[in-house]
Amino acid sequence: MKSALIAFLAFCLCLPLMADEKKDKEEFEKTRALAEKGDAQGQFNLSRLYHLGEGVKQDSKEAFKWLHKAAEQGHAYGQYTLGLMYNYGEGVEKDFKEAVKWWRKAADQGMAEAQYKLGLMYNYGIGVEKDFKEAVKWYRKAAEQGWKVSQTNLGYMYARALGVEQDFKEAVKWYRKAAEQGDKIAQYNLGAKYSKGEGVLKDDKEAVKWWRKAADQGMAEAQYKLGVMYDNGEGVLEDSKEAAQLFRKAADQGYAQAQYSLGVAYEVGEGVLEDDVTAYAWYNVAAANGSKDAKNNKPKIAKDMTPEQIAEGQKLSKEMIKKNPKLINE
Numbered sequence: 001m002k003s004a005l006i007a008f009l010a011f012c013l014c015l016p017l018m019a020d021e022k023k024d025k026e027e028f029e030k031t032r033a034l035a036e037k038g039d040a041q042g043q044f045n046l047s048r049l050y051h052l053g054e055g056v057k058q059d060s061k062e063a064f065k066w067l068h069k070a071a072e073q074g075h076a077y078g079q080y081t082l083g084l085m086y087n088y089g090e091g092v093e094k095d096f097k098e099a100v101k102w103w104r105k106a107a108d109q110g111m112a113e114a115q116y117k118l119g120l121m122y123n124y125g126i127g128v129e130k131d132f133k134e135a136v137k138w139y140r141k142a143a144e145q146g147w148k149v150s151q152t153n154l155g156y157m158y159a160r161a162l163g164v165e166q167d168f169k170e171a172v173k174w175y176r177k178a179a180e181q182g183d184k185i186a187q188y189n190l191g192a193k194y195s196k197g198e199g200v201l202k203d204d205k206e207a208v209k210w211w212r213k214a215a216d217q218g219m220a221e222a223q224y225k226l227g228v229m230y231d232n233g234e235g236v237l238e239d240s241k242e243a244a245q246l247f248r249k250a251a252d253q254g255y256a257q258a259q260y261s262l263g264v265a266y267e268v269g270e271g272v273l274e275d276d277v278t279a280y281a282w283y284n285v286a287a288a289n290g291s292k293d294a295k296n297n298k299p300k301i302a303k304d305m306t307p308e309q310i311a312e313g314q315k316l317s318k319e320m321i322k323k324n325p326k327l328i329n330e
Contacts (some may be wrong), residue, residue: 028055166201
């Protein structure tokens with residue numbers, strides 16, 4: 001009796017799954033019928049079902065086939081997605097030139113995502129000859145539609161005089177638009193402009209504000225910069241403990257300069273308890289990541305350490321890396 005009850009319960013638990021599978025298959029059949037009649041949206045949707053394996057076995061080649069049909073009919077999102085498949089070699093051999101071709105078609109229809117991608121390809125010379133002016137052209141089209149990553153990149157082009165004359169005010173303008181949409185790179189770059197007084201009046205409080213926003217999103221560079229501001233008392237009240245905490249957050253992500261700064265904090269006892277062994281361990285890690293300052297400080301601090309302490313520092317750095325492999329940049 002008990003086994004029969006268990007079997008019944010198991011059957012009941014399977015009912016929702018069976019119902020979902022039936023629904024998926026019905027949806028697939030309806031979509032396929034529409035696609036086979038030549039409906040572009042139906043073809044795009046069918047490609048999606050093959051891609052996700054909903055109502056049918058997952059099949060990247062079939063997904064590509066139906067997406068290509070939709071793209072050939074001028075389906076903008078189909079063209080954009082087809083470009084992605086060529087770019088990543090999914091369901092078809094990787095082909096950057098084909099990716100550019102289909103992104104251009106979608107971009108010409110005003111699709112911001114495709115315009116941004118096309119800008120990237122011109123920016124880095126992938127699938128096309130490198131052309132900063134063309135990159136700026138396509139970044140601008142997407143940026144004007146509010147595409148935040150494109151706004152960030154357009155700001156960078158103005159800041160670095162790539163394809164346009166250098167104009168820090170324009171850089172700040174586009175960084176701000178993207179930063180206000182939550183783009184952490186734009187927030188970091190905007191903070192840097194306020195810190196340097198480029199395109200805006202120098203304002204450490206504003207620099208801190210924007211670096212904090214980027215730091216809160218986990219950006220190591222911003223965490224480090226914010227730590228420096230707390231360490232020096234610029235734009236905020238000096239707080240060595242907060243500085244050390246921010247250095248640690250960035251250091252844990254493999255940011256060499258933060259690792260070095262954390263080593264200094266342990267060496268002099270600022271924001272943390274003075275500890276030469278831990279300082280040596282952080283210098284060791286930072287040096288492994290290419291920090292020249294850390295390489296220079298290691299022999300200096302070693303002069304005041306016993307051989308046993310140095311060995312302990314070496315051991316600690318290995319344990320730290322084993323516990324958190326992200327400490328070392330590959």
